[in-house]
Amino acid sequence: MVNVRDNIRNNNNAQPVKRIIKPILIIEDQDSLLVMLKQLMLASYDVQIHTASNYAQAKSCLSKHRHEYLLAICDLNLPDAPKGEIVDLLNRAKVRMITMTGSFGEKLRSTMIEKGVIDYIIKDSINAYEYAVELVGRIDNNAKNKLLLVDDSATSRAIIEQMLRLQNFDVLTAENGHQALTLFEQTPDIKLVLTDYQMPEMDGFNLTLALRQLQPKEQLAIIGLSSTGNSELGAQFIKNGANDFLTKPVAYEELLCRINQNISLLDYMEALRTAANCDFLTGLFNRRYFFSTGEDIFQAQRSSASQIAVAMFDIDHFKQINDTYGHKAGDELLVYFAQLMKKVFCQNLVARIGGEEFCVLFYGEQFAKALSLCQQFREQLAQTKITFLPQELSMTVSIGLHQQLEDNLDAMLKKADVKLYQAKAAGRNQVIN
Ligand SMILES: Nc1nc2c(ncn2[C@@H]2O[C@H](COP(=O)(O)OP(=O)(O)OP(=O)(O)O)[C@@H](O)[C@H]2O)c(=O)[nH]1
Structure with a gap:
């Protein structure tokens, strides 16, 4: 306390x-x-x-x-x-x-x-x-944090589970490593696993090794439980990929301190990842993330001879919107634009790559839908009135879509960019493919 x-x-x-x-x-x-x-x-x-x-x-x-x-x-x-x-x-x-x-x-x-x-x-x-x-x-x-407790002893499980529930954690339990792995695969949002060492079927070390194949330390915390008097066990847990370990019988306050510390660290890592990969204003992925992840997707699709498409989006006359209604109104429109993108292109890689420039990478089954989704997005945007009191604002977008495979992602983006400028030159508010 x-x-x-x-x-x-x-x-x-x-x-x-x-x-x-x-x-x-x-x-x-x-x-x-x-x-x-x-x-x-x-x-x-x-x-x-x-x-x-x-x-x-x-x-x-x-x-x-x-x-x-x-x-x-x-x-x-x-x-x-x-x-x-x-x-x-x-x-x-x-x-x-x-x-x-x-x-x-x-x-x-x-x-x-x-x-x-x-x-x-x-x-x-x-x-x-x-x-x-x-x-x-x-x-x-804590109600948002899912924890998995793995222990073959029903008594020990019940005691620790009660401590965790007292702190309002969402707790799942398993009796051995096999059960835990199955549960983990069905519940990918588990944030922390607390595992005993000695268990039938699969012990705590093997469970830790198997979980580490699925999630890195920065995304899933694993705390090993070792019995008093066996100091080796704690070190072995860490060497096998655990983030931390605790001695059994577990003291309530120590358990909570360790769990809170590990969860805070995961949250901090998550915040860092978001800051590095996402655009601050819209929450969409940023240029850096788009190019690194996009290149991986590109290579994977190419090696499996699958098709891929890239679309470049540029809001029309955005400078005029800023000049007439102010930068804050411009920001609000960018946020709305991004939300609509997330909705319409939810199964694709979407990013804000510049001020009023956005990009979408279509792959897999989405490739065939690229043109119709771009048209749907353009039409929906043009029809929407966005309230920015006391006015109602609207905007349109020009889109360049390239659907032929090139040598690399960059080359595809350049072709999409040329088509985007053709769309601007042809009068804006249209898709050129
Ligand atoms: N509000 C706001 N404006 C931004 C942001 N980033 C870039 N802009 C503005 O976006 C505008 C882009 O203007 P231009 O490149 O001239 O293009 P445009 O006015 O959209 O004209 P066309 O693309 O030819 O239709 C500039 O006024 C930038 O200041 C941002 O984060 N917030």
């Missing part, structure tokens, strides 16, 4: 407000603290907050809403329940809780863990409240 240090943090109010769908219950008898916590929560999240100043009010809230709450943040000592009875009440209502108290003691700490609280926070500074607010966001976010 956390003993929060008293250092002053910069409050960055520029951060966007995150929406939390399920309401939160705050139980606190001191009005000033209740108001402060509520304000901190509302500054960070768009969330509905219910409040209670004592045990009786909390009971009344739970009787009406207990199935709805994401969690409760509760003061342990309430005027009408001074011995922490609120924890049992929340447990009976099956509502997850973060407890807050003015004192810290080892006995209290272990009691809180035994009673299944998410976290136990000492109210010693503003940081404690900020930590609680941050934790709420993480718990809400």
Whole structure:
């Protein structure tokens, strides 16, 4: 649990407000603290907050809403329940809780863990409240993270699963490596695998090796579980491709710290990948990604004697749109344009390769649809009115489509570019192929 240090943090109010769908219950008898916590929560999240100043009010809230709450943040000592009875009440209502108290003691700490609280926070500074607010966001976010727990011991599996569910993770379980692999292949969005070593059919090392064939360390975290007294095992797990390891029996706080750290690292890597490969304004792939991935697709299609087509798109008179309505309006139109591209060309490689220039690579079964999809996109765009108050704006696009295979992707793009300029010269708002 956390003993929060008293250092002053910069409050960055520029951060966007995150929406939390399920309401939160705050139980606190001191009005000033209740108001402060509520304000901190509302500054960070768009969330509905219910409040209670004592045990009786909390009971009344739970009787009406207990199935709805994401969690409760509760003061342990309430005027009408001074011995922490609120924890049992929340447990009976099956509502997850973060407890807050003015004192810290080892006995209290272990009691809180035994009673299944998410976290136990000492109210010693503003940081404690900020930590609680941050934790709420993480718990809400955890529902989006799929974890696979692999252990042949039903008891150990049940204990760890309960710890993970307490933190709101989406948990899948398997009894051995084979089962885990099958589940993983059916559920590609699993983010983290927690695996025991000794299991029948396929052990943790072989599972780790097999998973690494499917996903690299930057996209899937694997944490090995090794038994106490076998220090070799941890190192072997890492050598076989695991990101981390833990000793069994697993301590709740250590498990969560390791999982959170590994997930944060994956999220960070994902953000870096997005920043490197995607255009900031539209979210489409950028020029660099288009050329590297496009070249791989080109070579694969060529070696299998498959056909491939490339289309270049350029918005008509875009400078005029910027000059008349401003750069912000221009940006909005670019975002709309990109969204429509994602929708119409969803099965193809789409990228923004310049200011108002976009590219699509058609391959596989999509090759035959290239011309009709380009026509459909051009027509739909021309018919759309985009609201940019107080005006309604519209735009058209010229498209050059090249469908004959050339020596390389670059040569195909050059041919598509020539056709694009023919489309511009012929009066714009048309596809030349
Ligand atoms: N708003 C906005 N404008 C951009 C962005 N990137 C490029 N542009 C603008 O796109 C315009 C492109 O203008 P031109 O190359 O002259 O072409 P055009 O006006 O579209 O004319 P044609 O292509 O001949 O139909 C320029 O005014 C750029 O400033 C961007 O990210 N946002």
